[in-house]
Amino acid sequence: MRQLYHFPLCPFSRKVRVVLSEKKLEATLLYEPIWKRRPEFLKFNPAGQVPVLIENILVDPRRPPKEHVIAHSQAICQYLDETYSERPLMGDTPLTRAEALRLIGWFDEKFFLEVSGPLLFERIFKRLVGHGGPDSARIRKSLGFIALHMKYLDELIQERHWLVGEALSIADIAAASHLSTVDYFGNIKWDDYKHAKEWYARLKCRPSFRSLLKDRIPGIPPDEIYDHLDF
Amino acid sequence: MRQLYHFPLCPFSRKVRVVLSEKKLEATLLYEPIWKRRPEFLKFNPAGQVPVLIENILVDPRRPPKEHVIAHSQAICQYLDETYSERPLMGDTPLTRAEALRLIGWFDEKFFLEVSGPLLFERIFKRLVGHGGPDSARIRKSLGFIALHMKYLDELIQERHWLVGEALSIADIAAASHLSTVDYFGNIKWDDYKHAKEWYARLKCRPSFRSLLKDRIPGIPPDEIYDHLDF
Numbered sequence: 001m002r003q004l005y006h007f008p009l010c011p012f013s014r015k016v017r018v019v020l021s022e023k024k025l026e027a028t029l030l031y032e033p034i035w036k037r038r039p040e041f042l043k044f045n046p047a048g049q050v051p052v053l054i055e056n057i058l059v060d061p062r063r064p065p066k067e068h069v070i071a072h073s074q075a076i077c078q079y080l081d082e083t084y085s086e087r088p089l090m091g092d093t094p095l096t097r098a099e100a101l102r103l104i105g106w107f108d109e110k111f112f113l114e115v116s117g118p119l120l121f122e123r124i125f126k127r128l129v130g131h132g133g134p135d136s137a138r139i140r141k142s143l144g145f146i147a148l149h150m151k152y153l154d155e156l157i158q159e160r161h162w163l164v165g166e167a168l169s170i171a172d173i174a175a176a177s178h179l180s181t182v183d184y185f186g187n188i189k190w191d192d193y194k195h196a197k198e199w200y201a202r203l204k205c206r207p208s209f210r211s212l213l214k215d216r217i218p219g220i221p222p223d224e225i226y227d228h229l230d231f
Numbered sequence: 232m233r234q235l236y237h238f239p240l241c242p243f244s245r246k247v248r249v250v251l252s253e254k255k256l257e258a259t260l261l262y263e264p265i266w267k268r269r270p271e272f273l274k275f276n277p278a279g280q281v282p283v284l285i286e287n288i289l290v291d292p293r294r295p296p297k298e299h300v301i302a303h304s305q306a307i308c309q310y311l312d313e314t315y316s317e318r319p320l321m322g323d324t325p326l327t328r329a330e331a332l333r334l335i336g337w338f339d340e341k342f343f344l345e346v347s348g349p350l351l352f353e354r355i356f357k358r359l360v361g362h363g364g365p366d367s368a369r370i371r372k373s374l375g376f377i378a379l380h381m382k383y384l385d386e387l388i389q390e391r392h393w394l395v396g397e398a399l400s401i402a403d404i405a406a407a408s409h410l411s412t413v414d415y416f417g418n419i420k421w422d423d424y425k426h427a428k429e430w431y432a433r434l435k436c437r438p439s440f441r442s443l444l445k446d447r448i449p450g451i452p453p454d455e456i457y458d459h460l461d462f
Contacts, residue, residue: 046383047337068326070333071333072329072337074332075328075333075336078328078329078332079328079329082325082328083325094310094313095288095301095310097306097309097310097313098303098306098309099306100306101303101309101310102301102302102303102306105278105303105305105306106303110278152277
């Protein structure tokens, strides 16, 4: 059975969980407390980060399948998209794939650095690791970036049904994964961005998104609209 | 003519410059002072970052080619690799492509955050922008990370001719692009990492690497071994 090492609110793990589900691929989710830096886990990914996919690949039908370790969310997503290609999620031309990669970079790098990364670190990780209280100045700074990102997303989605044209792509999934992490804390004023809200509502209704909406961090309940389909 | 907006020591721009050259594609390099946030440039890439590729694509032979803007280094690299595919640079199976993406992520994200990003910002950007002197504590911290990365690279390259098997890939190019930025300042103790040194020497000799070794930042000369093929 395929296994995915993940952390519940990690946007990168979420991106892979949604891609697996959109491709109707089953995987056992294994909770990885990355701050413990377990040697067994570091063997899978020396970067110490989730997600890591353990994929069993049948090379010779007379032998048991061979275990392959794939680390890094974009590596896993592109691997899955190529290998299970009936319903491609990376765009259908080199130019749409480039646009998908640009937007994946926007959310996985820029949004993560400015917003989802610091919020997760200050509010969840510090508490789990016992690293002292959250740094409220850093949280305020991150919250200050949200409006810029939401305005950009709202503009983009005004012109397109999905972020990269007419079909759902990993760009939508990456964006929604990061936003869903921030939405757990109730920090997105959805009513100010009606196009983005309509787009996120469409994503939230998808079966692939359901398991994300069930994530809970003990002692840190989500905002009340977090798992509401009507928000 | 194809155009590439870049900044000379930017590792992401360098990665695209080497890929263009490995594919024997010509491009006019346009120096972009990203800190000025020129509105004309922000139209190309709202993230405000280099590299940005302007690609002229012939759709209808009776009309002039259409200009396409591609932003984000990995988007550009994968676009070029798919479109000019005679000599693929992303690995030859889904698993080798996943390994290439993992290592590209290692250097473009982890190494950039820990090492090449802070060093560039403190030593070059602050000076060009007039943002005060470099923060020596931050520089020391970044320098402290170099040994860990070099040790890992040295181990990887001990087992493989190139980072992802027997052929040069964008993983090698990304790694060398970031390292070359740090090497401009002479901060890598190559003699401590003989496998990595031999690998970097092979890259440095390639014609695709030559233009990188000619980059100079006015007022900040490179370390004396920076452009030596025997270092």
